[in-house]
Every structure is written in structure tokens, then in C-alpha cells.
Amino acid sequence: QVQLVESGGGLVQAGGSLRLSCAVSGSIFAINVMGWYRQTPGKQRELVAAITSGDSTNYADSVLGRFTISRDHARNTVYLQMNSLKPEDTAVYYCRATMKWGSGYYWGQGTQVTVSS
Numbered sequence: 760q761v762q763l764v765e766s767g768g769g770l771v772q773a774g775g776s777l778r779l780s781c782a783v784s785g786s787i788f789a790i791n792v793m794g795w796y797r798q799t800p801g802k803q804r805e806l807v808a809a810i811t812s813g814d815s816t817n818y819a820d821s822v823l824g825r826f827t828i829s830r831d832h833a834r835n836t837v838y839l840q841m842n843s844l845k846p847e848d849t850a851v852y853y854c855r856a857t858m859k860w861g862s863g864y865y866w867g868q869g870t871q872v873t874v875s876s
Contacts, residue, residue: 761785761865763854768870771844775874779839781854781867792857793837795828797850797872804853808839822848844874 767779779795794809808818808828816828827840837854854867 761787761790761856761858763856763865763867765852765854765867765870768852768872770873770875773844773846773874773876775844776840776842777844777872779841779852779854779870779872781837781839783835783837783856786858787835789858789860789862790856791859793828793830794855794857795837795839796853796855797848798853798869799850807852810837841872844872846874846876848872849874 762784764782765779767777769777771777790812792809792811795807796804797807798804806819807822808816808826810816810828810830818826825843830837849872851869851871853869855864857864
């Protein structure tokens with residue numbers, strides 16, 4: 760099992776920055792991919808950025824060049840640095856751990872990001 764705890768959300772003006780953190784505990788060795796997702800009311804949760812166990816990354820087109828996903832192995836933490844924020848980035852952001860060997864995935868509780876215009 761894996762436990763994920765997000766932090767770092769808040770209210771920021773358009774053009775500003777925030778850094779989200781996802782603290783990971785439990786069976787870390789069994790994690791294949793860590794991802795950040797976001798969801799707004801009435802819409803499906805969408806992938807924002809992901810990082811593999813080999814540190815390969817991929818991003819949604821809407822955040823490419825503005826957001827950066829990274830990980831600190833010593834702290835067992837995954838980050839999402841968000842720059843040049845736009846009002847359309849407003850959402851609840853979730854951290855997800857996708858497990859190896861088809862063992863499913865785990866979600867964090869989410870953190871609210873609100874970007875004012």
C-alpha cells in the first residue's frame with residue numbers, strides 16, 4: 760500500500776507561481792509512475808504531468824513550458840512547480856501513484872489551486 764499527502768495549494772494571482780508537494784510513504788519500491796492530475800466541477804480528472812521511476816516526464820499540452828514535475832528521492836516527495844499560472848489552471852490537484860505489476864493505483868486527498876484574474 761501507498762499513502763499520498765498533497766500540500767502547497769492556495770490562492771494566487773494570474774501570472775504567479777505555486778509549488779505543490781506530494782509526500783509518499785508505504786511501498787515506494789513498487790511505484791512505477793507518479794502523476795499530478797486536476798479536476799474541476801463537472802469535468803473528468805485530467806493528467807497534468809507524470810514522472811516515471813526512471814525520471815522520464817510527460818506533460819499535458821496545456822501546461823507544457825509552464826509546469827515542471829520533479830522528485831526528491833531522499834524525501835520521498837514529488838513536486839509540481841507551476842509558473843505563469845492562468846485562471847483556467849484553477850482546479851483541485853491530485854497526486855497519483857501507479858503501481859508496478861498491474862497492482863492498480865492510489866490517490867491523494869487533493870489540494871485546491873485557485874488562480875484569480
